[in-house]
Amino acid sequence: MQELILAVEPDSEGVLSWQDRSLCAQTDPEAFFPEKGGSTREAKKVxxxxxxxxxxxxxxxxxDERFGIWGGLSERERRRLKKRAI
Structure with missing residues (x-):
C-alpha cells in the first residue's frame, strides 16, 4: 500500500515525481486522449x-481517472482490472 501512496501523493512542490520521468510528457498529449472510437495504439506503444x-x-x-490512456490501459481496461481486484 505504501507504493500506491507514493505514486499518488505529490511531493513538497506539489508535483508527482514520477510524472517528470514519463514518456507521455515528451509526446503529443492528444494520442493519450483519443476521440471516442479513436485508436489507442500509439499511446499504448509509448x-x-x-x-x-x-x-x-x-x-x-x-x-478513478475516467478518460485517457494511463499506465498503458484505457478507461475500459482499467475498469475491468478494478472489477477483477474486488
Whole structure:
C-alpha cells in the first residue's frame, strides 16, 4: 500500500515525481486522449517502454481517472482490472 501512496501523493512542490520521468510528457498529449472510437495504439506503444508505467496506472486507479490512456490501459481496461481486484 505504501507504493500506491507514493505514486499518488505529490511531493513538497506539489508535483508527482514520477510524472517528470514519463514518456507521455515528451509526446503529443492528444494520442493519450483519443476521440471516442479513436485508436489507442500509439499511446499504448509509448507506454510499453515507459519506466513509470506502474506508477501511472496506480495513480489512475486510485484517482478513478475516467478518460485517457494511463499506465498503458484505457478507461475500459482499467475498469475491468478494478472489477477483477474486488
Amino acid at each position: 507506454c510499453l517502454s515507459c519506466e513509470v508505467r506502474a506508477e501511472c496506472l496506480e495513480y489512475a486507479l486510485a484517482k
